Amino acid sequence: METGTYLGGCLCGNIRFRARGTPENPHTCSCENCRRHSGAPTLCWVEFPREAIDWTGEGGMPTLYRSSDYSSRSFCPACGSTLGAVDDRTGHCAGHRQL
Numbered sequence: 016m017e018t019g020t021y022l023g024g025c026l027c028g029n030i031r032f033r034a035r036g037t038p039e040n041p042h043t044c045s046c047e048n049c050r051r052h053s054g055a056p057t058l059c060w061v062e063f064p065r066e067a068i069d070w071t072g073e074g075g076m077p078t079l080y081r082s083s084d085y086s087s088r089s090f091c092p093a094c095g096s097t098l099g100a101v102d103d104r105t106g107h108c109a110g111h112r113q114l
């Protein structure tokens with residue numbers, strides 16, 4: 016995937032982000048957590064180091080929900096949009112939005 020600046024955010028605009036660099040580990044996932052988190056049958060993911068992401072919207076960082084012993088899922092507290100996951104072990108943020 017291409018190195019660059021990727022913008023995205025939630026449905027209501029409260030949470031916005033800017034990710035810089037090269038999206039890592041592009042993959043899809045249809046696990047139970049991904050399906051329940053999104054309401055979709057499959058999610059598309061890319062990953063960035065935590066320090067490569069700036070939360071630029073009024074709402075700052077998304078709210079985290081502890082979803083497993085190694086990761087948290089993030090969402091907007093205002094509109095409920097799913098915004099990705101934060102993995103403890105790698106310190107990576109994973110996003111499944113079209114960035």
Ligand SMILES: [Zn+2]
Binds near residue numbers: 027028
């Ligand atoms: Zn929102």
Ligand SMILES: [Zn+2]
Binds near residue numbers: 044045046048
């Ligand atoms: Zn999954």
